[in-house]
Amino acid sequence: MSSETAPILAINYKVYPTAFADKGLAIALAADKIAGEYGEAVSIILAVPATELVRVSEVVENVKVYAQHADPVEPGAHTGYIPLEAIKAAGAKGTLLNHSEHRLKVSDIDWLVQKAMTLGMETLVCADTPSVAAAIAVISPTYIAIEPPELIGTGIPVSKARPEIIVNTIKTVHRVNPDIPVLAGAGISQGEDVEVAIKLGAAGVLVASAIMKAKNPEEKIREMVEAAYRAWKK
Amino acid sequence: MSSETAPILAINYKVYPTAFADKGLAIALAADKIAGEYGEAVSIILAVPATELVRVSEVVENVKVYAQHADPVEPGAHTGYIPLEAIKAAGAKGTLLNHSEHRLKVSDIDWLVQKAMTLGMETLVCADTPSVAAAIAVISPTYIAIEPPELIGTGIPVSKARPEIIVNTIKTVHRVNPDIPVLAGAGISQGEDVEVAIKLGAAGVLVASAIMKAKNPEEKIREMVEAAYRAWKK
């Protein structure tokens, strides 16, 4: 039972009002506590706003802190852009890339994924279709997440509404590269959705509003982690 | 002798290798010390990478910490974008906008400047020509900086190479709105360049590589602050 095969709960803070300062920190501490309880049986990624990386990464121990994006530039004269070196210096272990709210050019994904590897950083690259996911698989990021954009933020879980898209993505991605874990995202709002996704073959889930807009984010994280653990143990 | 009329030294960290972590912090602390010595006789702005805002703003007292950019979005589902509320939560008092390395749409500048005002934040908007500067003046940002892009990073100071562009920009901006301080930037590398810019009517200067790439950034900041103070007292 290694951490490599443990199910992944990736929480995308986006820039929801709860993503910043004390509120964002409270969610990070809750996730960190739960991750500590589960040890190697679950893996939690927190993709926080770039501005919160220092604050969050300084206090957590059991979760991986990610950025939500990085710009395809080297350190230098690029006012207002954020190179991988910037998020690394701020404590990020990796970054989301190509989220449906922040699509990237294919050459830039290629450049960023290679560059992240040389910096010892991870990449979780999003895709909207099995075909795009397979194209990205060629580039060999650490993780791929499949998210049908039309379900993002709806509360209609991809695992129920479009199970075939998860299955097909895993198939097309693994045909290209069987070693890349595929996460499922979009509309995941309950433990049950997490369980279904993992039973369909997903290595974990990518969630956002379900946690960031929850009345009790800690409870919601716990619900999802428990479900992931349950599905994974079977 | 109010701080409003004091000359301004705005330091754009860009994302130079010296902009991050300990190195960026050391420059911030040096600037803060010098600003403390000069009191209200000089005003220093540090435009640091978004990822460094928390780290820098927590330790400085005498300088204004700015971001280098903000995205024209409200808090919400905008993965990897940085709304004004994000930089405010991270300690920024304002932001650069429309730097020549990060140009913005005119409607977005308008939106960001209005929004910053409602959030009690400042804006320093860059322009490449007197005509663009005057257009931006209509939108009423806190400051305007004129920077001929072809001189940025060259070490050839705008105050020597293109003094007429500073004079013309001040004229066209003040015809639209006489209350907007105009900074000069591009190639400013010595105290003398600062002095000339202020004598030409600039409210201060916007510098980057001269300080971020200096062997001794503290010395270079001091050289520029002294020159600004000297020019301003006359």
Added chain:
Amino acid sequence: MSSETAPILAINYKVYPTAFADKGLAIALAADKIAGEYGEAVSIILAVPATELVRVSEVVENVKVYAQHADPVEPGAHTGYIPLEAIKAAGAKGTLLNHSEHRLKVSDIDWLVQKAMTLGMETLVCADTPSVAAAIAVISPTYIAIEPPELIGTGIPVSKARPEIIVNTIKTVHRVNPDIPVLAGAGISQGEDVEVAIKLGAAGVLVASAIMKAKNPEEKIREMVEAAYRAWKK
């Protein structure tokens, strides 16, 4: 009674299915016929897709053919971009710029407007607020069009729903430069809307879906031209 003071009907083809080949050409020929009947009493601009400029400009005589956009590049190695020289070579007399569906950076508007002038071409620059319109006025395009984006394509005419935005824009633009004609757009769907806009002080209107989606585009153009003429004669 010069053509300079005649009311303007600017028709934005966008890329509606009716904008291309025979359908686009038929609308152009109808507009051309009506423009011929009204002579100098009305001025019609057709902003057609870039791909249709040659086809349309070869056959019309009484209307001005415009592009809908131009890219801020010189002729040269810019695969897939469209410089002003390209649309000029294809017969365009001018171009829309900064439509709400295609916003531009302020420096690029400045560059394009100046460049168009040196090429003897006209520019009709769109704005979403009185403040943005006044900023653009500083740059001195041939025309400015005010279009509240939330009304575009709705059929709710700006002239009824937001008359104050037309009045305020004309005021702020003319404070900067009294010589720039201001057109009103968004939701203009009937002759009456045109009439109201002109009575509020607009130099004309910018319309799209009302004509491009009309069952009988010729009839709709005639309705608007008649209304413009009626309002203008008074």
Added chain:
Amino acid sequence: MSSETAPILAINYKVYPTAFADKGLAIALAADKIAGEYGEAVSIILAVPATELVRVSEVVENVKVYAQHADPVEPGAHTGYIPLEAIKAAGAKGTLLNHSEHRLKVSDIDWLVQKAMTLGMETLVCADTPSVAAAIAVISPTYIAIEPPELIGTGIPVSKARPEIIVNTIKTVHRVNPDIPVLAGAGISQGEDVEVAIKLGAAGVLVASAIMKAKNPEEKIREMVEAAYRAWKK
């Protein structure tokens, strides 16, 4: 000897001054004449500016006219953008996509390639590295062109300076999909460069400045076509 296996000479007009009106037309007619002479033994693609599609496609018979780019939008309210339907209506049989001067998001390439297929149109998608080319191969465009950006426009032919990049790209692309012809581009300036590229396994070449800036474009096209034919016959 089918046209499918014939070597391909794809000429990217870019927006060089020679790309427009009479000059662009003369190059098209020269290419068309030469293509007529060679029949099925060679295949010529002309990627002309969007504004020239109607003019060129109306007069040529033996070459395929392409656009240089298409925007990932449906026909409708997208002022100044160019959907695939627009270039099809103007006579294009296909389009370049993702040229190094006009990179696209991976999801948009996926969308455009699928959409082009449903419209019966071809796509020639450019890539800058073997890894990006293989990623694009997953999406199954009609052709892929490999162009190291640093050689574009230099006159230093990729076939001499970086032969291994051609060989590696063909290998990685064909591992994904053996049916996609791979063209080589960047710096191709003489018949000899074409010959070498084809001998390395390329299905043809993508050229621009060598022809568009030639004193005698017809002669240069003939030189390249002859070389392609020579290499192909062996």
